[in-house]
Amino acid sequence: xxxxxxxxxxxxxxxxxxxxxxxxxPKRFIAERLSGDASAMQKALVFLAVSFAIGWVLKMPxxxxxxLLELGADAVFAFVYVVAYGVALYLAWRIAGARSGLQQxxxxxxxxxxxxxxxATGLYLGTMGTLRAGDPELLKExxxxxxxxxxxxxxxxxxQRLIASPAYRLSLPVQIAGFGAMLAWIFAGWxxxxxxxxxxxLRSFGxxxxxxxxxLPVTAFVFVLGNALVK
Numbered sequence: 001x002x003x004x005x006x007x008x009x010x011x012x013x014x015x016x017x018x019x020x021x022x023x024x025x026p027k028r029f030i031a032e033r034l035s036g037d038a039s040a041m042q043k044a045l046v047f048l049a050v051s052f053a054i055g056w057v058l059k060m061p062x063x064x065x066x067x068l069l070e071l072g073a074d075a076v077f078a079f080v081y082v083v084a085y086g087v088a089l090y091l092a093w094r095i096a097g098a099r100s101g102l103q104q105x106x107x108x109x110x111x112x113x114x115x116x117x118x119x120a121t122g123l124y125l126g127t128m129g130t131l132r133a134g135d136p137e138l139l140k141e142x143x144x145x146x147x148x149x150x151x152x153x154x155x156x157x158x159x160q161r162l163i164a165s166p167a168y169r170l171s172l173p174v175q176i177a178g179f180g181a182m183l184a185w186i187f188a189g190w191x192x193x194x195x196x197x198x199x200x201x202l203r204s205f206g207x208x209x210x211x212x213x214x215x216l217p218v219t220a221f222v223f224v225l226g227n228a229l230v231k
Contacts, residue, residue: 015050026189044110051114055121081222082113088218092210098197112189123178127171134167
């Protein structure tokens with residue numbers, strides 16, 4: 001474990017060198033990385049791995065148990081759902097007329113997923129931190145339900161209690177801001193796929209609709225997988 005963390009620490013400088021250009025100009029950054037770089041996908045995977053590691057370290061203080069025991073399962077889960085959504089994205093664009101290979105699509109997707117993981121970490125920390133400070137009992141019950149694979153049931157059965165909780169209501173602006181930032185990032189980066197395949201905005205819009213449809217079974221699969229891993 002120590003060796004793995006040391007390796008990841010060594011990758012951090014290169015990670016932050018890529019982070020700012022990716023955030024400020026995703027289409028330009030992707031175009032530069034894909035042009036004549038045989039190791040582009042490997043670099044994208046490294047970017048994704050470091051994003052996951054940063055998120056894991058930041059969430060350690062809010063961990064329910066020993067985070068080291070959950071690291072392997074969390075890493076597998078993150079990689080599987082990232083790839084699953086990446087394949088759904090690839091299929092949507094292919095149907096819309098794209099001709100680029102899967103590797104190029106996944107390269108873009110891994111970079112973008114790394115950014116989304118960071119945003120999701122901020123969303124998690126903001127929401128759970130607010131609950132921990134204002135309603136620790138509710139937070140404990142949500143953690144218990146999550147680790148029992150029953151979070152959806154808990155949220156459904158306790159909807160009125162959640163609404164009545166001042167801490168949960170206080171977390172709602174954090175959730176709105178977090179999901180809004182993730183959605184804005186998806187819109188900002190979507191054009192890189194269109195630019196790669198030189199497709200019209202209409203076909204890009206069609207790919208977006210198809211991706212939303214394909215996300216339904218993928219999300220169901222991710223939900224089942226997540227429940228299986230926490231039990």
